[in-house]
Amino acid sequence: MKNNIIILGGGQAGIYAAREIRQNDSKSNIKILGEENLLPYERPPLSKDFLLDKKKEEDLYFHSSDVLKNENIEFENISINKVDFENKKLFAKNDNVYSYDSLLISTGSENKxxxxxxxxxxxxxxxxxxxxxxxxxxxxxxxxxxxxxxxxxxxxxxxxxxxxxxxxxxxxxxxxxxxxxxxxxxxxxxxxxxxxxxxxxxxxxxxxxxxxxxxxxxxxxxxxxxxxxxxxxxxGIGSTPTVKLFENTNLKLDNGIVTNQFCETSIKDVYAAGDVSNFYHPFYERNMRLESYQHAQNHGICAGKNIAGVKTEYTSIPWMWSDQFNLNLQLTGICDEYDEIIERGKDINNGVIYFFLKNNKIRGACGVGIIGKVGRDIRITSKLTEKNTIVDNQILSDQNLKLNKLIQK
Amino acid sequence: MSEENWIEVGSTDSIEEEDLIRFDHQDKTFCVYKLTDGFYATDGICTHEAVHLEDGLVMDDEIECPMHQGIFNIKSGEALSPPACEDLKTYPVKVDNDKIFIKID
Incomplete structure (x- = not known):
């Protein structure tokens, strides 16, 4: 069956959702409506390599217009100012009306x-x-x-x-x-x-x-x-989810658009992904809202699968990074639910990581080091967290012992 | 294939299985891997940002950059996961008398 699928929001979650839908559904119309007159682009370099002139505008785009054309994904630069969920219509400022069968909201977040x-x-x-x-x-x-x-x-x-x-x-x-x-x-x-x-x-x-x-x-x-x-x-004092358009509708909002583990909102055929979504995470058994590169990508992909009819739970363990000077900081999981903290390393030249454990299992970890020094261990930690591995604290705390020994295959 | 381009990297026991070593030659850096079915070599610097892959995680046939988790297939060099989108260059490897050689063009 041929559907009209509209993706409201032309950022990372939106483009990844669009391409994932196309992977699973060759027939439906897919249209991304973006407020910026630019194809979806990477934001992390804006505060770093773009300011430093190491990356130019053309280096930032996720995909060229050719990729979208080949996959038959439309992109339109338009600002929507009214949503009618009952009749499945979006109204633009210029009086254009867009009808959808399925809608993904990926409007992101905005600066406070x-x-x-x-x-x-x-x-x-x-x-x-x-x-x-x-x-x-x-x-x-x-x-x-x-x-x-x-x-x-x-x-x-x-x-x-x-x-x-x-x-x-x-x-x-x-x-x-x-x-x-x-x-x-x-x-x-x-x-x-x-x-x-x-x-x-x-x-x-x-x-x-x-x-x-x-x-x-x-x-x-x-x-x-x-x-x-x-x-x-x-x-730079934080951000809030971009939900003004939905404030007087039936869409359930609470620190963003409330979604379940399948990216489904309180309204049938309406999905949300990325920064704007306050989603249920089955591993942590709670709702959370994340603003990160990995989340925008993976949550968009998950929403795309669900929209295309491939029922998929979102179970990604959160991960984010920040690069400052010659340091690379990384965070995985959740670092606020713990009964034990374990330190690995003391010197940023070799990397320093703090693990946050509950009942001998890792819930999250945060590390910083000279570029390259914490990434591998943080990545292994994500896997250990995901698999609920009971960890040996001796190995976690001793930088001379490799963490991949803890991964059970 | 001329013989002189084969460069000796080290002995086969210098790399643990599912691991890698960094190998610098002239002004270039390479990574040489030992996977379950043999030895492989790629460029040593991630194609996304200039970071050494020697600190990355080797899992199955993949190397994951330690900085932003870009993933490459070690055997083909294919970029499998963003932010990496440009493939990693790969190099032929041979083992002779327990020594690893890579062919640099």
Missing amino acids: KLTLDNNLKNDIYYLRNLEEAKKIKEIVSNKNKITIIGGGFIGLEIASSLSQLQKKVIVIEIGNQLMGRIIPKQIADLVQNTHIEHGNEIILNKQIEKITKKNGDYEILLNDNSLIETDFIIA
Whole structure:
């Protein structure tokens, strides 16, 4: 049977879903509706190699338009402003109407904004898309002292890149550690040391009271009355799922679109994947919302299978990375459910990993090291987690013992 | 196939099964693998970002980059999983008197 399948959201989850549907269904019409007038592209390099000019725009696209053409996947740049789930229709701002039999929502997430005086709204920069990255890249070339509000992944990656561009960088973080939402303090402190060694200033536990514009520059007043002078401000203070379009509909929302392990929402024939979805993870037996490259890809693929009628549970163990200076940080699983922590290694030159265990089984791990030094062990850890392996703590804690010995084949 | 392009890498017992060693020759880096059915060789640097694959995980016939989990088939060099999309170059390998040689073009 020939169906109309619409994918709302032209990011990574959307393109991977589209191609997976086509793998399993050669007949249906597949159309991606994207708000950016760009084919789906990779976002991780925007804060790193793109700012550093090591990667150009053309290096970022997942697939060329030829691939989409060959697979008969349509891409349309359009903004949808109304959804009628009952009649299975989407309405665009330009009065176009799109009917679907199955709908995948992969609208992603958007940056939280600072609450500031209206007259400063255009003075603070955020980084999520290519256009914003281009703007930041262009403007910072003429700036010297840059302040980053928010010490999370994105803020610190930008701080690392700007430092490599010989800028003076100050990071202001409200919490008592960097990357506090998901990264253990032990690892965050190692990353913080590296930033400081490279000349970045890290200010923790401080809130911004006021930002004042003075002769084209800015003064940032903190809650301890200290004053920071700066000539450019970038904020990275977290993100929220892009669900405004669905707020007055029957679609069940709770920190994103609530989905089960098959990417199905509360409405029949409507699926959600990627950052926007608060999905049920059968392994952890709870709902979670993830914002990561691996998740966008794998969740999109899983949604694609389910839309094409291949019933598939989403069981990927979460994994994410961040690259800052010569460090590669990786996280697998969930690091907030544990009764034991085990340390492997002490020196970032050889890699340092913390394992979080519950009942002798790994629930998650987080590691950091000079590029290449933690990836293999983190990958093995994902496999051990997935297989619920009872682990030997001696092997976990001794860097001279190889972790792959623990994998049961 | 001229003989002079075969470069000695080391002895066959220098690599554990389902593992690899890094081999540097002139200004290039290679990875030489021991899989269940023999020895194989590829370029030593990931095609996605310039990171050494020597620290990657060898599982079955695949090498996984330690930085961003790009996966390549060791025998064909095919990029199997993003972010890697460009194939890895592979090289012929031969074993002679318990010594491993790779043919560099």
